[in-house]
Amino acid sequence: MNSQFNIFISLQSKFQNMSEKIYVGSGVEKFDGDLVEISVCLSDLPKEFMFEYNSKKYIKLKVGKKREEDQYGKTHHVSVDTYKPKKKEEEDDFPF
Numbered sequence: 001m002n003s004q005f006n007i008f009i010s011l012q013s014k015f016q017n018m019s020e021k022i023y024v025g026s027g028v029e030k031f032d033g034d035l036v037e038i039s040v041c042l043s044d045l046p047k048e049f050m051f052e053y054n055s056k057k058y059i060k061l062k063v064g065k066k067r068e069e070d071q072y073g074k075t076h077h078v079s080v081d082t083y084k085p086k087k088k089e090e091e092d093d094f095p096f
Contacts, residue, residue: 022046025078026070027063038063038078049080 024045027038040061050059060081069075 020082022049022080022082023077024061024080026072026074027076027078028073029065029075036063036076038076040078046080049082049084 022044025038025040027036029036045059050057052058062079062081063076064079065076066074
């Protein structure tokens with residue numbers, strides 16, 4: 001395979017990772033948008049996206065505004081940031 005094809009496949013897999021959504025909570029906007037209160041279901045947090053730093057466990061989350069308020073008055077959704085960067089060794093093959 002040529003290198004342009006390999007680059008395309010690599011970029012395609014990165015965008016596929018970014019498009020996966022794992023919803024774990026919701027929230028409501030308050031005080032004219034100055035505050036968003038969220039609830040997160042800890043049982044729904046996928047362990048494969050958790051990481052450890054300085055002996056503490058973390059997970060990256062994204063809070064986004066819903067297109068319209070839902071039946072419960074929720075204006076925002078909470079999802080897991082599923083982006084996982086590739087290791088440095090794998091990226092050394094790129095010509096740029």
